[in-house]
Amino acid sequence: MRGRPPGRTARQLVAASVGNGVEWYDWFAYSFLATYIADEIFPKGTGNSLVPLLSTFAVFAVGFFMRPVGGLLLGAVADRAGRRGALTLTILLMGGSSLLVAVTPTYASAGVLGPVVLVVARLVQGLSVGGEFAASTTFLVESAGPGRRGLFSSFQYVSTTAGQLAASGVAALFVSTLDDGQMHQWGWRAPFVIGALLSLAGFWVRRGAQETRSEKHAASPRPGLFDALRGHPRESLLIVGITAGGTIAYYVWTSYLPTYAQVNAGFDKGDALIAGTISLVFFMLLQPLGGMLSDRVGRKPLLLGFAVGFAVLCVPLLHAVGDSFVSLLLVQCAGMVLLTGYTAIAAAVNAEIFPARVRAAGIGFPYSLAVALFGGTAPYIGTLFKELEMPGAFPWYVAVLCLLSALVYLRLPERAKEELER
Known part of the structure; x- marks a missing residue:
C-alpha cells in the first residue's frame, strides 16, 4: 500500500464504516417497513396470480439471490479497478435502489408495474450488498497498520449493526409520529429518501479515501471474472x-x-x-x-x-x-x-x-453464497x-x-x- 499521511488511517475507517452503515440502513429499512410496502404494492385479494408470486419473490428471495452475484461482479471490479472505485460504485447502487423503492408506484395506480419496479430495486440492493462486503472487507483490512487488522476488521460489524439500529430507529420514529393513513400514503417512502441522501454523503466520504491496492498489483494484468474460483x-x-x-x-x-x-x-x-x-x-x-x-x-x-x-x-x-x-x-x-x-x-x-490480486472477488462470491444458503x-x-x-x-x-x-x-x-x- 502507498504511504499513508498522518490522519489518513481514521479517514479510511470512516470511509469504509460510514458507507457500510448506509448500505445496511437501506437493506434493513426494507425489512422494517415490509408490512406497509406489501399493503401498497401487493394488495390482498387482487385476483391477479402474478402479484402474490412477485410479492413472494421480492420479499423472500431476490435480495439474497443477488448477493453472490454482487460479490462476484463487484468483487471483480475491486480487484481490477481498485477498492475505492468499487466502494463508490456499491454505495451509488444502493442509493439509487433506495430511491427507486421510494418512488415505486402502488398497485392501485400502476398495476403490475409497481411490483416489477420493486423487484428491480431489490435486485440492485442485493447486488450492492454482496459487492459491499467484498470491497469493504478488503479495503478495511488492507488499510490497517501492523498488528491492527483485527481491530479494523471489527468495524465491518460495528457499522453493519449501526445501520440496522438506524433503520429500526427511523422506521419506529415515522410509525410513532404518523397515523396509519399517512404511513400508507407516504410515510413508508420517507426512510428510503433518507437512505438515498445518506448514500450521497457516503459517496463523498469514500471519494476522498486512499486506494489500498498496491501499485504493483495495479500495474499487473487484470484478473478475469472467475480467476479466484479457478485458481483458488x-x-x-x-x-x-x-x-x-x-x-x-x-x-x-x-x-x-x-x-x-x-x-x-x-x-x-x-x-x-x-x-x-x-x-x-x-x-x-x-x-x-x-x-x-x-x-x-x-x-x-x-x-x-x-x-x-x-x-x-x-x-x-x-x-x-x-x-x-x-x-x-x-x-x-x-x-x-x-x-x-x-x-x-x-x-x-x-x-x-486470498492473495491481493483476487482478494475481493475471492471473498465476495463464496461468502455471499454461504450467507444466502445458511444465514438467509x-x-x-x-x-x-x-x-x-x-x-x-x-x-x-x-x-x-x-x-x-x-x-x-x-x-x-x-x-x-x-x-x-x-
Missing part, C-alpha cells in the same frame, strides 16, 4: 466453511431470536424487539474488543471459542428462552458474546486467505421446524453447523502475525 478452489471452499456457522448464528441471534421467542414462548412482540435492540447495542460495543484481542492472541482462539461455544450452548440457550424479559435479554447477550468471536474478525480472516434461510427453517411440530430440532441444526465450522477452524492456518500481501 480450496480457499473458496474454506470461506464457505468459515462462514456457514457464523452466518446462521448471526442471523438467529440478531434478527430471528425475537420472532423465535414470540413463536415458541409466547413472548410479547414489543418486549422482544426492545430486548433485541438492547442486545444489538451491546453487540456493537463488543466488536472492537474482539478485534483487538485477536491481534494479541490470534484469530483461531476466538473462532474456536465462538464455534465450540455455540455448538455446546446453543441448545440450552434457546431452550432457556421463556416469557420473561430478563431471560430473553440474558440469552441474547450471552449469544452476542460468543458470536463476537466470529463477527469481530471475519473480515480479517477472509482477507488473510435461517428464519424459514426455524419456522418450518415449528410447523412440523419439531421446534426443538432448530437449535440442534444451528449447533451442528457451528460444529462443522469448528472443524474448519481447527485446520485454519494462523495468520494474525503475518504480513498481509497488498
